[in-house]
Amino acid sequence: MYKVLIVDDEPMIREGLRTIVDWESEGFEIVDTASNGKEGLEKFGQIQPDLTIVDIRMPGMTGLDLIERVRQENVSAHFLILSGYAEFDYAKRAIVSGVSGYLLKPVDEDELVDELRRVRELLEREREARSSRTEQEAALPKAQLVEELLFEDELLDEEQRGRLAEALGLSAPAYRVALLDAHGSAETESRQHAAFRQRLKEAFEESGEGVLFSAGSRIGLLIVRQNLVERPDALRAHLADTAGELEFHASCGPMVHDLSAIASSFREAERLLHARFFFENGTLIDAAAHEALFPAADRAESGDETEDGPQLGDKLYYALDIRSRDAVEKVLGELERAAMSRRMDENAIRGEYSRTLSLAIGKLSSGGSSAAELAQSYHSLLLSEVNQAQSYGALKQRVGTRLFELIDRFGGANKDTVLKQMIDFIRRNYSENLKLEVLAEMFGYNSGYLGKLFKNYTGEYFNAFVDKVRVEKAKELLAQGLKVHQVAANVGYSNADYFHSKFRKYVGTSPSAYRSEAHHEQQGGES
Structure with a gap:
């Protein structure tokens, strides 16, 4: 039976509609009535009727107001509107807006039956289409079902998400999404990436521990096995064993207890993976690891430089000019603290290092001495290290090494x-x-x-x-x-x-x- 809600401010109309036709024989059941638009909107949300018969003119919220409010959440709802002869043109405009049909008052039995049969045919075709989609979804690869749940999340209603989750056929107390970013040389990366995907498929999907899916250039995993869901350290070790010698970064979102909610875990994993530059290869970045590196208490309130004195580029210039390794280390330490406290992302970090180094080397190179020429020759080397480093740790190490090398070539300082x-x-x-x-x-x-x-x-x-x-x-x-x-x-x-x-x-x-x-x-x- 298809559920019907009647909304009309006239009690005689509401009761008359109940008895005018044999609703059951037409495949319908009147489950409730409402005496005004506001009450009708509330009951629509509670009942979710297949068909709503609504008076077009009511005090307060009109029938058209009610339809527009429902359409904001449910574009497929069916309505029949009731109108008098004086409201006929008004009713025709409502039909253009997507209303299934209209009935003139007083309602004629035959007209009502004709409209009900037409609406029933529409409802049956929609039910068949949903059933066909469900069958198709059940036959889809699990990876595709996961991707629809993740990437179409904002477009799917609750029923569609639930249907996709059911089609996945996975049952577990909790789930978690992990993302992986694998690295390799330019010549071998695509081949290594494909081999890594295959090993992950064998280690996770074929053993029933999760579902492998694609997330752009990254590899996604919907984790089902509970010890891996509950213990990120166990998941990291499992990923490391699977990766072998291939370098990778990974992140994981929070646990969720409903498959239809995995998009929230995916979005958090995606956010965390943006910080991969600051973590060593083989790290699994979860919320705890991220917070340990960027504690909330250390977050700077402003990106403005508040130090009274030379900026970091000037300080680095001083340190290089007096040939002091200790001074260079101190400046690089200040640069790191500033970057972390301001929670710079990868591009901002590279930019900050490039600006600081360019200012210092530019000042060193301003003269015409052999030392100035030597400093200038290091400018492109240093910027290359900044731009090519795969992690923040590698960037610091490479830049420091180049700067110490430059000092050695200048001739280091001593107390004399x-x-x-x-x-x-x-x-x-x-x-x-x-x-x-x-x-x-x-x-x-x-x-x-x-x-x-x-x-x-x-x-x-x-x-x-x-x-x-x-x-x-x-x-x-x-x-x-x-x-x-x-x-x-x-x-x-x-x-x-x-x-x-x-x-x-x-x-x-x-x-x-x-x-x-x-x-x-x-x-x-x-x-």
Whole structure:
């Protein structure tokens, strides 16, 4: 029997429809009635009738309002509308919107029977089509059924998902989806990938432990065997045994207890696999492993740089320029902490390393010395390491190795040359934001102790020495005719007034007066 719901605000119409025809002989059963549109909508959700007979005009929610609300969730529902002669044009417009038919009041018995038989034929054809689809689905390979459940999830209603799950024929207390990304050389990857799929099929599908399916370029597994579902460590070991020497990353979503809900496990596995760059080969990434690497408490509130002082590219330049392995390691450590706290993805990590290295190597290469040429030759090598590394661990190791190699080729630093290197560094980088604390960190010294060594060696305190170097360079630039604010910026003073006071302190006159005097002397010399 097909279920019928009657919605009309007139009690006589509701009761009259119950008795006007032999519903059972026509294959229908009136299961309930409603006196208005709102009540009808509620009962439709409870009953899910095969046919709803609804008055087109009711106070509050009209019949058309009711139909539109139902259509949002159930596009295949069948409706017959009731209307008076005055509403006939209105009723015809409703039919265009997908209503199965209409009946004029007062309802004629023969017309109602004709409409019921027409609707019954529609319902029977739909039932046959569903039955045919079910038979076809049962004959489909399990992999295809899983893929429909996963990739058509948002398009399927609850009944369709349940039917696909039933067609799979898998019964277990819980399920879990795993995704695998296998790696190989460019020449052998497709062959190795095919061999890996075959081994997985034998290890999981043919033994009844799961279903293998395709997820783009990745291999998917619907896990059924309970010890593998409940214990990711056991699943990882099983995958490693199956992979042999082939490198792979894998992820798994959470357990679900209904086959029709496996799409949620798949989506989480897909999200976790995006972090594969940060895990070593052979790792199975689940929620716990991901959270251990990226703890929520460490998440940065902002991606902005809050450190007061040189950016990481500048720091790396300092570390390379003074030939300090320890300093390079410290900068790379800072770079890693910044990346992890901001939860950068793979592309962002590669970009951050590339920018930092390019800034440092660019500054090292700005001169015309042999060291500058050597630094420039390493630029493409370093960027190649960043772009080709298969994991974050490999990226760190390769970049560090290249930077240490560069330092060795420069000629490493030792304690006997530290002060000479500092002085040379200051003379070449007077325009930078030089701080004793930063240089002490680069050289691996306590800043107070290094300051005393510097004072004993040069006779000047660090800041005074930097100021004198800057003022000497400023005198050269002023003599060339540059404006005072331009000179201040060029020698490392962002505040022109501060530069003015420093210049007067060490030269005894103002920058503008010095420039005028230098210009006058040049003119006198030319005459």
